[in-house]
Amino acid sequence: MAARRAQILDAARVAIDREGLEFLSMARISSAAGLSIGALYTHFESRQALLAELIKSDPQSRPLFRGCKTAPETLQRFAEMLSELALRDETNIRLRVTLELAALARRSPEVRGAVDQGYQGQRSAVMQQMSMLAHDGLAPERVAVIGECLFALLLSAQFQMMTGVVADNDAMLLAARNLLEEIHGGPFTHPTKRRHR
Structure with missing residues (x-):
C-alpha cells in the first residue's frame, strides 16, 4: 500500500514538474502512474488530499x-x-x-x-x-x-x-x-x- 502511494506521488510530481499544477488532474496522475482512476481514489480521496501529501513528503x-x-x-x-x-x-x-x-x-x-x-x-x-x-x-x-x-x-x-x-x-x-x-x-x-x- 505504501509503495503504491509513493508511485502515485512520484507520478504527480513528474506531471506537475512537466506540465504545471494548473493542468494536474486525477486522470492525468492515474495515467502517469499506470493505474486506474479508481485505484487512485482508493489512496487519495481528492486532488487536495494528494497535493497535501506531496507537501508533507517534501525532502x-x-x-x-x-x-x-x-x-x-x-x-x-x-x-x-x-x-x-x-x-x-x-x-x-x-x-x-x-x-x-x-x-x-x-x-x-x-x-x-x-x-x-x-x-x-x-x-x-x-x-x-x-x-x-x-x-x-x-x-x-x-x-x-x-x-x-x-x-x-x-x-x-x-x-x-x-x-x-x-x-x-x-x-x-x-x-x-x-x-x-x-x-x-x-x-x-x-x-x-x-x-x-
Whole structure:
C-alpha cells in the first residue's frame, strides 16, 4: 500500500514538474502512474488530499540540521541546502513541486494546513539549531533574531529556486557565516572553505 502511494506521488510530481499544477488532474496522475482512476481514489480521496501529501513528503521536512553539533557543521549543511536548491534537475523535483504547491496553497485549506506545518517545522528546526549553538553570553532575543535571519535566507533561496531566479549563493553563505559567527561567539574555520578577509 505504501509503495503504491509513493508511485502515485512520484507520478504527480513528474506531471506537475512537466506540465504545471494548473493542468494536474486525477486522470492525468492515474495515467502517469499506470493505474486506474479508481485505484487512485482508493489512496487519495481528492486532488487536495494528494497535493497535501506531496507537501508533507517534501525532502526539506527532514531535520534540517541532523547531526550538526557545531557552527561550522551547520554552515556546511546550509551550503549543501543552497547547492540542492540551485539544481534544476531530477534531484530536486520533490522540492520544486512542493514549493509550487505552497505558492498556490491559499485556495485549499487542506493544502494550506500542510504548507503551514512544513513552514513551522523548518522554522522550528532553524530556531532550535540556533539555541543549541548560541554561546552563553548571547541574549535569547538576539538568538531569535539570528535564527529568523537564517530562516529568511533559506526561504529566499527556496523562492529563488521556485521562480527560476539565479541565487547568489556566495552572498547567502557569507550572510549565513556572519550570523553563525555571532551565534558561535567568534570566527571559525569552514570545514571546506577558508573565509576571504
